[in-house]
Amino acid sequence: MHLQTVLTLGAILICDAKLPRKQYFHQPNELSPNPSQNSQALRPLQVESKNEKTSRIVNQYKRNRREILSSVFDSESYESSLTWAHSERLDVNGDVVLRWVNSDTSITFRLEARTRGYVGIGFNSARNMRGADLVVAWVDDRNGNARVLDCHGLAFDDRAVADEVQNYELVSGYQNDTHTTVEFRRHLDTCDRQDFVIGDDTVQVLWALGPDGSDGELPTHVQSGSRPLRLLLPVSKPDSIPLWHWDVRLTNLTIPHDMATLFWCKIFKAPDLQRKHHIVGYQPLIDSRPIRNGRPIIEQNTASPVHHMVLYECAEDPDKQWNEWAEGDGSFGPKKPSEWSACVTPIAAWAVGSKGEFLPENVGIPLGEKAGVSYYMLEVHYDNQALHEVLDSSGIRIHYTPSLRAHDAALLGAGIGISALHVIPPKQRQYKTVGICSPECTNSTMPEEGINIVSVLLHAHGTARKISLKHVRGNQELPRISEENSYDARYQQSRVVPGGRKFYKGDTLITECTYDSTSREKPILGGYSASQEMCLSFILYYPRTELAGCYSMTPVKEFFETFGVREFYGLSILQVENIFLSNGNLDNLLPSQLDSEMRRNPEEGAMQGDDQGVGLMKELIIREPPEFRNKTFMAHLNEMPWSEPLLTEKIEISFYKGMHMTFCKNRDDTWGAPIQIITFPNYTEIINNDTVEKSCHYKNIDGIPSVTMAAAHTSKIIFNSAIMAVSAMVIIAR
Template structure:
């Protein structure tokens, strides 16, 4: 009996040592209340304590003898859904696959030291969720350490709770490879919640032999990615059609260049469906008159492929055989190319449509000619030879629905303004029911994906959906927008959009680094706010936009009259996309003078910026003889009341535009108030996983887990005792 008691007590003590305990959570840089000490001194004390804790955890990991797995056998049973190079050279590759609750990673890096992976909303390690992994050189054991970056210092410290599960790890003569997994939401405030928004993925490589020592890295970087993306490429044979520019020389005198090229569709015996597209980026810098293959960033900023409503096929054939046109100088007939079928922007890998949707291709599908519009952002002013474009994937196996795209948001114009020095300034573009009611079927449409597009100062974009004066859940939104990564977003389950519904594209900008107002336009130094919506069934709709009414816009800034132009003339110019033909003859000299400046010439098609530089204020007297640009540059933007008033005024009034696929107006241009509706309550708290913020362990990937062993010992001891 004494022997059995000893055996039972030993089993209980063994389990007590092995089973994980809940730990008290300590927030990063959380200080105990002590008003007598300076905050900086307290942070220093806390940092020292965290460093001590880090050393303890690292030493514990070094002492442990964790089982080494055969990574190849594990990988054979797992299909990596996604793979991305985190650096330009491909020295750091990240692969992953996720379920509804967890995500598994494989990191392959060219180093024999540690590899670091981090997740953050910013492009730095402060406050980031960090993982450090290495393979012990002496014992060949893989180890991982769950860490975070301090908020006030560029230093890595270990988390109180280790929420990453090691799967495998090994190294060869050149690379270290580690596989691990975690919950999407670990319920640990020191860990990043992996969700639908773009994540800044940080990486770092340690020097050889840096096994868990956490020294300063020798190479590091960041890349924006979204982890929760569905697999959409169909596993069927596909035909391809490459639509690309042919060796266009981009001159160093143009910072912004738009190039338009017409293409004739493939000669197909019957209707086919486009099911996807991928970018073809082929840009070579010109050195000493020759194009050289260098690993330099391409100036291609975004590309859109449009359907064209042609009339004279002989003329369109000639354009298709030509090299293309500089955007502002393209033939007027190309204005009929208004229906987008593919929209690509920086960071995107393209898109494949859901398996029940295809876009008709070719003459049998109703379209013979297409136009590729390429925006080059050449701010470095280099000579570049470019042959970029889009690879279109299509199939004769028709899908159930004919799909299409339409654009919505803010019409691209200098009337779109973002004041400087603003942390979160909002602008909106609205698609009103008058447009969709005249172009959509009675049963409505089904929205399946959205590409949200803006430029470098945008931080949030959302596509809102209003029905019966009530806001529904967002069709698509990005709360951590990064212009370097503009991948289209699948709408889970699709979204039904009916007549009388309203779409609102809202963009939030951070202009704190800018000293002057930002105006809307094509240049990367200007801004946009757009949504490209993929839907079915196909309709006559090509675009549904709004922008500030001209008279209300200038009235917002206190301007009543200009020299040489009445307000009606100014309105006509903007309604004609800043077309110089709409100018009165006596005003052309003013515009030519403004357009002769180096900055304006380099920016190319400026959508009215040059016009605003030439508009000289006549009334009121306090602004007299100033150009409009000078006037808004001198405004007291640091005053919150001024900025709030401008934001509110420009929200109140909207001029709507509705374009059909044949380039006709779906409805007349109209002035509207901002819609009156009940806003959607903040869903951040309601959608959050309910957490108690303590250790949340994944089921062990190993055999012989400690908890199972403990239970077996207890059961065995109790059974023996009962038998006695």
């Protein structure tokens, strides 16, 4: 017990010595009668109380400070021999590199930073240090000893303070002429409210570098930033099998400076393989060069406009000109040949922030199985909101092997059909929408023994905060197949389903997205632009079936009636519905209404290349009811009183729990089940696992299962022996 006390007090002492101090002066009983002002006034007092508590501890053990500090072992004599499962650059230049490996209960980090001062790292659900779990590390210039401090950010001030309990264990640390390297570990869940629980959700990993020589102090950092990451990722890649790759990429496509959103499609001929191979992984190939003075240049730290890419398998008709298309440059998305609609089966789906993936070792996606010609379509979405002229040659590298896996796998697209009928009102903190893969579809397309779901890529845009893939059987919801409660559109990596999930005929898939639109002044419509929204799941499963896509959207008539609109000039509701069912193509509009397929948005000053009906919303002129007459539907939508909670709640419930038009598409572009209008399924929801109380039996670093090699164990014994010796002296001195 004395040992734990000394360790804790020593860590607090060090952290307190490093933290910048701020003096607060208050007289008793001088709080404002205003409760909100009381809260503001109490905050400095709370900080003062923390500082006083730390000071008392420091004064009590001041005579032991030299002994406690000297107990930190000489880290230059040891460096772990861990195999780091994951590695990420936290900044663009690679000045801060984080490596890590985890067990079932703990995680070990290696932090490499270009600094000879302190380096800080933090974990939070937000992109700032308020309330964050913070670790500060440095190597003492005088003796080469490394130290780590467990701290946290204040909820109301951008400051770090010492944790009451130190839950981070130093493994090793050293520095050279340019870098500081520190290794440390902790429990995934320390059961300490001042520490972040590391789980399956995306974490905002914060970092900061102190100026050179900032040992024992915490002056303002000279560099800082954040990076969204998932820390509990499986390691899945082929180790010993023969592996080839096929690069599917565009060639010198010019993105105009006035195109804010652009979709480009290109047909590719697969490698000529005489027998079936398996696709086992893929990686992005990002090659975007800004054009300056008419010439493309390589410019460091320039963000690529590539937003996401999907590679589709084509169910080609031998009578069509597939080979000719494969030799061409491709086509602007809305203008692509109608025959390309046969390219509907996703093979690889990549989005911003992903490094690609390798499939689990028991599954592979067939390639060249017919021992003949196969064609694929690459669809690239460019988000060029910065309005730069760019020369792009991006694409996807497909990894494949002749060593066949046990199962043929496939990707299934599910969620909300991409169209302007997907509406998110402005000024909403948590607004939910859903897309349904109906039991009629799965009953028609799934085998009797069902399928096994392996992994899921959840995809939406910038206002999404949560996405979950729900599984309903009969009238009961089963545990979520995949779930992200801290979604960040900057980081979209596939999520392996632990143990897999059995999915049977007649089961229902529900993709649910939760959005935060508090920063938006006008409604957000569904579409491909980053300023619009999506709600999709790309599901990897086996055995392969004919099903390629399973979506839903609000029926057109019900959609407009929800907003009080019954009739438009020039177009019947049925005609409007037909336009949306043809992906929002405006070709069916009257000539007077068809001014451009790529409509210029006067507010953004740029053309949107594929708006999925957004332009139509601006053209539809309301006829009935009289109170909205002669307004465009978009104007009507913008003018609604969105600040009224009763209105937005009613609309949310209507779209969520109301009628859904379902779509069930096969790989050959035929219908797996007829288009249907169904009611939202009635089922009993599962209890959110986050609400279950947990029992915690530890409060500090004791008992962290080691993931280091024998050398690490030996060093820990030496370290603990030194601590025990010093502790004995402290106890005797008392």
